[in-house]
Amino acid sequence: MRRRNDLWPMSQKMTVGVIGAGTMGSGIAQVAAQAGHPTVLFDTRQEAVDKAMAGLKRTLDKLVEKGKLPAETAAGILGRITPATALKDLAGCGLVIEAIVEDLGVKRKVFGELDTLLAPDAVLATNTSSLSVTAIAAGCTRPGRVVGLHFFNPAPLMPLVEVVPGVATDPRVADAARRLMSDWGKVPVTCKDTPGFIVNRVARPFYGESIRIFEEGVADMATIDHALKVIGGFRMGPFELMDLIGNDINFTVTRTVWESFFHDPRYRPSFTQQRVVEAGWLGRKTGRGYYAYDAQGTPVDPPAPDKDVLLGERIVERVLAMLINEAVDARFLNVASAEDIDLAMTKGVNYPKGLLAWADEKGAGHWLAVLEALHAEQGDDRYRPSPLLRRVAREAGRLR
Ligand code: NAI
DSSP states (O other): OOOTTOOTTOOTTSOEEEEOOSHHHHHHHHHHHHTTOOEEEEOSOHHHHHHHHHHHHHHHHHHHHTTSSOHHHHHHHHHHEEEESSGGGGTTOSEEEEOOOSOHHHHHHHHHHHHHHSOTTOEEEEOOSSSOHHHHHTTSSOGGGEEEEEEOSSTTTOOEEEEEEOTTOOHHHHHHHHHHHHHTTOEEEEOOSOTTTTHHHHTHHHHHHHHHHHHTTSSOHHHHHHHHHHTTOOSSOHHHHHHHHOHHHHHHHHHHHHHHTTTOGGGOOOHHHHHHHHTTOOBGGGTBSSSBBOTTSOBSSOOOOOOOHHHHHHHHHHHHHHHHHHHHHHHHTTSSOHHHHHHHHHHHSOOSSOHHHHHHHHOHHHHHHHHHHHHHHHOOGGGOOOHHHHHHHHTTOOOO
């Protein structure tokens, strides 16, 4: 029988390699070293490795200053991370996590090289957000040992990791990766290798439907943001969140998901967002997005929201119905278990509740009625209810 800590084909003592010393790679290296692994942080650019090592030292020093970490623990974590600029330095790793540029050709080439460099039982993971794990693995002679490990930014703080087996991944590798993530103190969820995995698929209507409500003139952005925060309980409104993420990044994710779903209207991008990107209004980082910001990133003269409660409730119902429909459809298509779908949204993007549990509060029939009314009014296939929502509503059952 397998023991709880038997992580074959990985072990808790193995060296972990991280490829790409950018935003995600340096955060993932910190997580691996915090979990006690000797860690090699590799980048082709010396300056990227230097910058990452200096950044990690700053982060750990701050934690020590704040009293959140003993000085010797911080020194231990940093001491376990070895910078590298030659791929061969990764040869002894039991697990390598790739976090380089989001380009299938470049990733496949790196995986092909790792495939010959590493021991046959070493595991190769990709942190890709939008590419197919199966396609990345296809560049290897042993695609069975390739798995997606999708961390969220900032990796040391965000608990969620989406574990994504590709079509050819050995189930034992995916299981071991999931258990390893738990041992690292993360919250792993397992999902099918489908566009956007769980979070970037299910979250699309938070932005898309909100923009649509704005485009129809139902409410302005400040009102939509206010309603989703105050009535919906979301930490940030969609427009301020898009400004924080960057409209260029958010638009690219939306567009990629839509294209990957062969232009399913449910994921259709909007002209409104395309135009703000074209204008260079990328959000807080450029001082202008949907709102204007000062140098500190504080909104300048934010417009006052309309606080009409009935209007706010209507907005929240519409966005929530679309989010719930996405979560239900992900369940219907076996993208992940109901529990993992709800965990993904609470632990990856801080939703106040899991969407399936949230749906059960008013019942599937309520959300089906909201969607059917929208579908009838708009005649747009983006509002088609998931077959699972129909079934659960018919049977007056529960989604969780
Ligand atoms: P980044 O641009 O901050 O860092 C990428 C690093 O990879 C750079 O330092 C670059 O020099 C290096 N690099 C590029 N090609 C390389 C190669 N062939 N070999 C070694 N190093 C190479 O990018 P970021 O944001 O850290 O993203 C990395 C990956 O993580 C991408 O696949 C992205 O989709 C994914 N991701 C990003 C998230 C984010 O919020 N930034 C969240 C989750 C996943």
